[in-house]
Amino acid sequence: MSVDLATVRRIAHLARISVSADEAPHLQNELNAILGFVEELNSVDVEGVEPMTSVLPMRMKKRADEITDGDIVEKVLANAPAREDGFFVVPKVIE
Amino acid sequence: MTDLTRLTLAQARDGLKAKSFTSVELTQAHIDAVARAKQLNCYIVETPEKALAQAKASDAKLAKAEGGALEGLPLGIKDLYCTEGVQTTAGSHILEGFVPQYESTVTTNLWRDGAVMLGKLNLDEFAMGSSNETSYFGPVVSPWRRKGADGKISDAKIVPGGSSGGSSAAVAAHLCLGATATDTGGSIRQPAAFTGTVGIKPTYGRCSRWGIVAFASSLDQAGPIARTVRDAAILLRSMAGHDAKDTTSFDAPVPDYEKSVGASVKGKVIGIPKEYRLDGMSAEIAALWDQGVAWLRAAGAEIREISLPHTRHALPAYYIVAPAEASSNLARYDGIRYGLRKTGKDIADLYEKTRAEGFGKEVRRRIMIGTYVLSAGYYDAYYLRAQKIRTLIKRDFDLAYAAGVDAILTPATPSPAFAQGEKGSSDPVEMYLNDVFTVTVNMAGLPGLVVPAGMSSDGLPLGLQLIGRPFEEETLFSLGEAIEQAAPKIVLPESWWG
Amino acid sequence: MNTHAKHKLIAGATGDWEVVIGLEIHAQVTSKSKLFSGASTEFGAEPNTHVSLVDAAMPGMLPVINEECVKQAIRTGLALKAQINHRSVFDRKNYFYPDLPQGYQISQFKFPIVGEGEVLVDLSPTEQIKVGIERLHLEQDAGKSLHDLSANDSHVDLNRSGVALMEIVSKPDMRSSEEAKAYVSKLRTILRYAETCDGNMEQGSLRADVNVSVRKPGGELGTRCEIKNVNSIRFIGQAIEVEARRQIGIIEDGGKIDQETRLYDPAKSETRSMRSKEEAHDYRYFPDPDLLPLEFDQAYVDVLGAGLPELPDAKKARFVATYGLSPYDAGVLVLERAFGDYFEEAAKGRDAKLVANWVINELFGRLNKEGQGIEDSPVSAAQIGGIVDLISSNVISGKIAKDLFEIVWSEGGDPKAIVEARGMKQVTDSGAIEAAVDEIIAKNPDKVEQAKAKPTMLGWFVGQVMKTTGGKANPQAVNEVLKSKLGL
Ligand SMILES: [Mg+2]
Ligand SMILES: [Zn+2]
Secondary structure (H helix, E strand, C coil): CCCCHHHHHHHHHHCCCCCCCCHHHHHHHHHHHHHHHHHHHHHCCCCCCCCCCCCCCCCCCCECCCCCECCCHHHHHCCCCCEECCEEEEECCCC | CCCHHHCCHHHHHHHHHCCCCCHHHHHHHHHHHHHHCHHHCCEEEECHHHHHHHHHHHHHHHHCCCCCCCCCCEEEEECCECECCECCCCCCHHHCCCCCCCCCHHHHHHHHCCCEEEEEECCCHHHCCCCCCCCCCCCCCCCCCCECCCCCECCCCECCCCCCHHHHHHHHCCCCCEEEEEECCCCCHHHHHHHCCEEEECCCCCCCCCCECCCCCCCCEEEEEECCHHHHHHHHHHHCCCCCCCCCCCCCCCCCHHHHCCCCCCCCEEEEEHHHCCCCCCHHHHHHHHHHHHHHHHCCCEEEEECCCCHHHHHHHHHHHHHHHHHHHHHHCCCCCCCCCCCCCCHHHHHHHHHHHHCCHHHHHHHHHHHHHHCCCCCHHHHHHHHHHHHHHHHHHHHHHHCCCCEEEEECCCCCCCECCCCCCCCHHHHHHHHCCCHHHHHCCCCEEEEEEEECCCCCEEEEEEEECCCCHHHHHHHHHHHHHHCCCCCCCCCCCC | CCCCCHHHCEEECCEEEEEEEEEEEEEECCCCECCCCCEECCCCCCCCCCCCCCCCCCCCCCCCCEHHHHHHHHHHHHHCCCCECCEECCEEEECCCCCCCCCEEEECCCCCCECCEEEEEEEECCEEEEEEEEEEEEEECCCEEECCCCCCEEEEECCCCCCEEEEEEECCCECCHHHHHHHHHHHHHHHHHHCCCCCCCCCCCEEEEEEEEEECCCCCCCCCEEEEEECCHHHHHHHHHHHHHHHHHHHHCCCCCCCCEEEEECCCCEEEECHHHHCCCCCCCEECCCCCCEECCHHHHHHHHHCCCCCHHHHHHHHHHHHCCCHHHHHHHCCCHHHHHHHHHHHCCCCHHHHHHHHHHHHHHHHHHHCCCHHHCCCCHHHHHHHHHHHHCCCCCHHHHHHHHHHHHHHCCCHHHHHHHCCCCCECCHHHHHHHHHHHHHHCHHHHHHHHHCHHHHHHHHHHHHHHCCCCECHHHHHHHHHHHHCC
């Protein structure tokens, strides 16, 4: 499988990364090189093989329902590029 | 007084206990070495004041014969570990200026045991790379230099490997006694091999991932890089342990790994996987591998040829799984709550500009690949298939271990280190091939240790890799030390970096 | 059952249309802390105070699951008579939005914790439908973006970020807005019984995404539109009505329906397209590598099942069988667990039907009028039981009982003591009644004559006697005395 320029743009938008017009063809070539590299996987017989979900057999531990966190507004907002009255501030979002 | 930076971590520990010198002296010696070695670009941030304050506190404890396993020992921390109050960047512009309000579990464990932090070590951006050339903060330069065909030392800048290139170069150049690192596809072991140092990627789940910037969650593991097997064992013991904040961390006591250093390897069954003898493997690497086999046999181990038939699929499968997870893990870097923000005409524009400028080329490329292989219509063909192949890769190892193999010996890298700009500039896959021997270990969640074992014809270090059973790092330390003892000493050229 | 009456069809220019409705309900799990972090779920806190570093998606943060949320999902599944899956998987749903800090929502896509189930929904005392449940899965809520605090900016509060939700997906089994409303009410009742969601729609604890399509009766399913985030039962009904009519209009004008996400605007009574949010949705679901599969055994489920209270359907059947209530009355009394509890406490050792009447008509009527819940009722079960006792033992008449209820409502106190103190007892003394009857007969000879011809006039005499006795005369005694004196 290989990707065309339109796909490169669609993927870039899905990933929210702007790609300039002269950058796109390079990216297309690189992506196709990688996709070409992984293409050999199609030759592997995976009939009836379970996909790996956890690399080691472990059971997921669960937490008790207790309030152990929060009330750290300063820590939450400490690195915010823009903040106001305890909120993160972003350019207006139109729904 | 002799140069305190020449000591191994174990020697320094013992010297502090014997009061031959103080932690402040030891730390100051390292701070000075770091300050002189700027051209290696190992550290993104140096924290000398913090280091000296910690050293002073350690000296107080040592004076009372108190203190932890790493009391007063100065270390470097890969800048993928979040450190409270100290900038953490993952080598990326997008996190430039980010100051975590929390401390990663692994570094918390180190400070608990008395370690001293010299600063934050450079790395490939978001740990994506095999040469440390993708860091926003510039490439790291290896202290090693290559011999030309004429036998003369070239001043070409050699890469320290990646992504833990700051860690490997700093340890090799004596800019810390040991360093933390992380390994997703070989990022501890390949840089260790390139710099003549020892690196161990423990079993997945052995170290907590909490507070370490995620690259590919199902593959990432923390581990140490050090100058000796013993030092690596000492460091891992402090770093490892169960963490209730990481559901994938393993709940079992941490052994005293140092005890297994020097233990007999007599009767250990060593598997030699025939599939690792790649077409076109260099004679030098093949000879090194054979040499390793001979050393272990001489130490009393039993050598057995084994087959790991899905080996060659590991690297392609890795280049689906890792970018897929990364594309999702890196979605949080959006300019909203922390890090770089580039304003745009609307929110989507803000995202796209921030992420285009904040991420470097290699990171953008991997996010794109990861996004593609997860996208509608491709998930089954790529991601799901790759995860099935992972099951097959793991099964290969399970079968070998079930048949009685205790550990597997392989080369660490297909070649010695190369010079900056030499690889991967036109075809990213050329760079990816560096991880061909290491990546299977991540795919199967196993422990892997790299020890220096020889020199290339151009005077650069070469390493061998030992792959172990899950949570049997101790076997690797025993075997690793046997190789370390048998192998010729690898001597770094005289300091040219200051 | 499930015969959708013809009157539910919508008449269009080209004939009748049938609406097909399916609902995705997001129900906030009742828990102290969030699904994957230890921050509080409490409503109404200062912005970003109930936020952990995990909820803010700081680098290197990892989710750890709250076991109570898992239990709540299982309890809900059991209450919906649904299949409980002993192994389920958390997936990441990837998209960018300022109130989604991770850049993905942790949800369950391929393998949800709960599979198929069903809900019985009463439409009237005689009409009931079954609505199939497709699945229930656990997922994280997002934060909140406020768009009206300033002209150029939006403000993001992550307090809700990471709160556990159950997404409950119905099958497209509903055929009218009434059915959809009744389904949501019933689901809400079940959730509240199981104490797995408080059902508070004003606070957003229960929100619905409504899938609506139209077709000719019995025809192929039409293209559906999803109306997002409708937050009251009334609006759900309205949104369905206007959306169905919009779709019928388009089709009848020769157009076709675009499958899309829409928003209901109650002020304008219309739905409108949310194309901005819709563009190129490709969520790239994959199993969350930070979490292992969620696994438990049947014993784990059984313990949770044993801990569930009696659910509304079972309780209703029991009320009908053991108290002899009408299905309607029983249905009303099981709408809330507290109703049934109140009723049963009041009915203990008493005439249950009479108690049910008083609870439903007097108490609920009054509570409704005041907009109060049963937990704030000024009249306790014991007090209403006391009133019923006084009626049953003929100490007071039904009419006086209503006055007594008013006194207990506004002043409180023991009904029996009030009746004693205020002389509200009925007059059963036949001498006193006879005297009153004699007086009225003497004063109204014309009425006496009329009554002899037309016995229904008796009522007038009863009224007069009650008037002169201040309503306290026992109506039965009055009747008897009047009949004998008038020779009827
Ligand atoms: Mg939905
Ligand atoms: Zn949902």
